Amino acid sequence: MSDFSADWLALREPADRAARSSRLARAIADVLADTAELRVVDLAAGTGANMRYLSEHLASHGAGAFQASGVRVQRQSWLLVDRDAALLARVPAPGGPLRCRVETRQVDLATPSEFVKARILDGPALVTASALLDLVSRDWLRSLADRCHEGGASVLFALSYDGRIRWSPDEPEDEAIRELVNSHQRTDKGFGPALGPDATGYAEQCLANLGYRVQREPSDWVLPPASNDLQRQLIEGWAHAAAEIAPARAVSIEGWRSRRVAHVDANRSHLVVGHEDLAAWPLHGAARAGRVGRLGRAG
Template identity: 45%
Template sequence: MGFSADWLALREPADIAARDAGLLAGAVAAAGADPVILDLGCGTGSTLRTLAPHLPAHARWHLVDNDPALLERAATEAPGRAETHALDLRDLDALPLEGVTLVTASALLDLMPAPWIAALAAHLAKAGLPFYGALSYDGAMTWDPAFPEDAQITRAFNDHQRGDKGLGPALGPDAATRAAAIFAAAGFRVTEGDSPWRLDAETAPLQRALLEGIAGAAAETGAVGAAAWGDRRAAAAADSLCVIGHRDLLALPARQP
């Protein structure tokens, strides 16, 4: 399970624009006056770059990923204040929770199975730590202009997203609602918000890269005409409006550490 630095850079502006502003502010408040943030699946540091302008300059970070190259890139965003951890997220016991005030994850929960999210919630409940999970794909895709095949391709892509990404069958488009229920059952106070991508002519390169991935995934499920649909959509990207649904959540523990 991993993503290229090029893809992460391409999507970052859309991610930043999409985040629910209220939940981001709530996450910053939950991090406290002396923030120590543990970012799961940090990639090149997008969450760090997004939160940093809202945090005190002395905020410290624990960055977790399984890709050393991405970790090295992410650490440059907070020189002297970021510690990297090349970890397999299967091993939640290895997470460096000591001294942490907030745990974050962006575009990660939809790749994970329900038991993993439940185990994470249990770990954080025991530690009394808040969790900010942003940008979970929720299964909704709309396009303007619409094509007759849109609904079929969306269904096929969503089925593909529920496949095993390395830790068991992923929740995919069900992640946002399931994660909220899991954290609530673990005793957290959960707040949710929409964080959709809104893509237009200015983001045509992201649309085209996204379409390549959607069409390829749909084709793997056996969707007839997926490649042709992707080609037509990519050709029209400069004249299309696209909304890709995501959800954010903020889970605050019943007790503080």
């Protein structure tokens, strides 16, 4: 399974927050509006960025709400799951008016027997993950969809890479590098051959076949020159991935990397990285969805 440092997760969190579909977060909140105590499982949670974003949106739209002495109170219960105990140790305690109980649990999600034994999908109203689906295999994702369906859980999967990268200024090798990166995205990340750019489409297929209503929206990173640290990390990572797929082209790839970093250093690099968010819920929850029914699929 791919490993991510706390520094990398902190670097990408502002871009993630800016990119995510607030409409899909509202859609899920509407579906779960009658849930007095909302139980959420966050898979591959890292340091808790998904919870920090989503708990606010769920609370502001009434999910996990109840009346106490005439006062509307928000209550959520989150289980954050990751294989990296060091990342989970960085999850901050919840604060503010949100009554949010947080538990962390170290589980290797790539090991089916450990995943099942941990019983982490027993009973949540919502299963969520961020930047996970493109790392997993078809079998793993199909199994996850089945488990969510068995428990009647809604799902919200955010920021799955969809294969699109646009750089500005252009370089002649851009398209070739993108194709190599996408090939690398489909290699084994610990779960079997990864879905890579096909992840959201396959998730939609699995969930629709199980009777879920599914909504997708783009959640692209749009990175201006001021995002130079994140851009630089991405370029370095893509060059490394491309060289792993095509070692015979290492000289050309290094030239591309050098020119791309020069654009970043000169504060003239603009970058768009394509992602998608997906929300889905069992049809028995559709009547509570309110404005969800008016959401159209975008992207």
